[in-house]
Amino acid sequence: MKDQNNLSRDTMWKATVSCDSAYDGIFFYAVKTTGIFCRPSCKSKVPNFENVSFFSNAHEAQRAGYRPCKRCRSDLNIKIYDPFECVLEDTMRLIKNNYVQNMSLNEIASRVGVSRFHLNRIFKERTGYTPRIYLERIRVKKAKELLLTTVFNSTEIGYQTGYQSVSSFYNAFKRNTGFSPSQFRAFHSGNTENQELD
Template sequence: MANINLSFEEMWEKIIACDRKYDGLFFTAVKTTRIYCRPSCRSKKPKKINVEFYFDLDKVEKAGFRACKRCQPHTDLSPYIRLVQNVVTFLVNHYKEKLVLQDIADHIGISSFYLDRIFKQETAETPRTYLEKIRVDK
C-alpha cells in the first residue's frame, strides 16, 4: 500500500477527531508509553510532542511499540478494511484532480457500483462526499 500524503498536523487532527476512516492507513505511536494505536482509538490522547506516525504495521512494531489493548490496531475489523483504505489513500493523494466514481473504481480494480456500495456500508458516506470533505480540509 502506498503512503498517504498527509502532514503531521493533518494526522494529528485525525487522531483528535478519532476518525475511523484513517484506521490502517497510519498508526499513532506514543514514545512515552511505547504503545501504538489506530487513529480512531478512544483512549486518552497523548501530548503532541510524544507522538510519532507510522504508515506500516511492521515498522511500528520493529521500532519497539506494542499494540494498544483497547483499539487492537494489529487486527482487521472488517473484511473490506483494505478496500476502504485503498480508496481513502487514492482520494487523499488525488484530491486535486477531477475524479469520477469510475476513475476510483478502475484504480481499485472493482466495479463502480460495488465500490460505492461497500464504501458507503463501511464509512456511512459515498466516495464523492468523502472526496469533498478532503477538499474542504485541504
C-alpha cells in the same frame, strides 16, 4: 484512497485527536511515553503532540519497538476486527454464563472493559435492546425450559434462574411470554387444572 505518505503530520494529528476512523488502516500513531501504538480511531486518552510518532502500518510501529494497543487492537487487520462487536460478544457470553448471578450493569461493563454508558449504547445499537433486557430474556428462556422439564415450582425456578424475588420473576416471565409461569406450564402440558398459585 488516502495514502499515509501524502498526509502531513498536522493532518494525521488532527485525525488522531478527533478519533477519525476514516484514517484507520491509512496510518498508525505511537506514543513514546507509553510504548504503545494505536489506530487513529482509538478512544484512549489523547497524547501530547511531542510524544507522538506516525507509521504507515502496524509492522513499522512494531519494528520501532512499540506494542499494539489492547483497546483498539491495532495489531489486527481492520477488516476482521470490530471492537464494538467484540464488546457485544464478550457481554453476551458473560451474561449467558452468569445469568444466575445478580450482576449490575456497572459490573458487566467493568468486566468487558468499557463504561456503563458505552456498553448500553453499543449493545442497543447492535441488538435493538439493552443488556438488562438480554439478561431477562436469557433467564426467562431458562425458566421456560425448567418449567417444561422439571417438577420445580415457580418460586424455585425463579431463584434458580437468578431472580431475587418471586414478584420480579413473575413480572419478567409474564412480560416476555404473556403467561404466568404456572399458566405457561399448564398450557404446554395441556393441563389447565391444578395450576400452582403464583
